[in-house]
Amino acid sequence: MxxxxxxxxxxxxxxxxxxxxxxxxxxxxxAQAKQTCGSGSLHVICFSIDKVGGDAYAVHVGIDISMSQGDAQLIIDQPGDPVDAWAMGDDWFDNAEFRIPLTWVAAGPDGLSAEFDITVPGVALDEDPDGGDELYARVRLFDQRTSTRTFTSGVLRSPF
Missing domain, CATH: 1.20.5 (Single alpha-helices involved in coiled-coils or other helix-helix interfaces)
Incomplete structure (x- = not known):
């Protein structure tokens, strides 16, 4: 050439x-994204907090729980929400900071999957006055046939 x-x-x-x-x-x-994913016995959970502009943060939780598709559909079909999610402060008393609304839930061949989303101001994430905030997601699965199961994500640490 x-x-x-x-x-x-x-x-x-x-x-x-x-x-x-x-x-x-x-x-x-x-974008100042913070994310943690973890797994345990038959589940995977991810928790993320993304700055979306100004003082607004998008909070997202996703979970996949292994079970039969039939069991997952029975849980979804029972009255009320089959799952709920909360942002929790990781302190000696693990305080609930705010509820994260259910965006969607589905039964599939691998089990039950759900996602939760909310946009919050930075003050909602500021759970410690010293500036060292530690948050994690807690998801509860309500199975009226057996019991409630609780799943927790890893901890996100940041001064919000």
């Missing part, structure tokens, strides 16, 4: 890289 054809390609590639770096720089300033 001669220099006359290479120079425009180099300029175009350089301009594309500048645009890409500019977009990356703009989005990294807004």
């Amino acid at each position: 001669d220099k006359e054809r290479a120079l425009p390609l180099f300029k175009r590639f350089g301009a594309m890289m500048l645009v890409a770096f500019g977009i990356l720089a703009m989005t990294t300033g807004v």
Whole structure:
């Protein structure tokens, strides 16, 4: 390739890289995502907190619980919500900070899956006055045939 054809390609590639770096720089300033996922006996739970602008934070919890699709559907079909989720302060008394509303729940071949979402102001995440906030998600599964089972995520630590 001669220099006359290479120079425009180099300029175009350089301009594309500048645009890409500019977009990356703009989005990294807004998104301060914190996430933790964990698993236990027959379940996986993820908890995330993402800054979405200003003083607003998107809080998300997702859980997959292994069981038969039939059992999962029976739990979903019972009266009331089959699951609930709370953001909890990880202190010596594990205080409930706020409820995270159920977004969707489904039964599938691998069991029961659910997601929970809410947008909150930063003050809702500020659970310790010293600036060292520790939050985790607690999900309860209500099975009227047997009992309530509780699942907890890992802890997110950040000054909110």
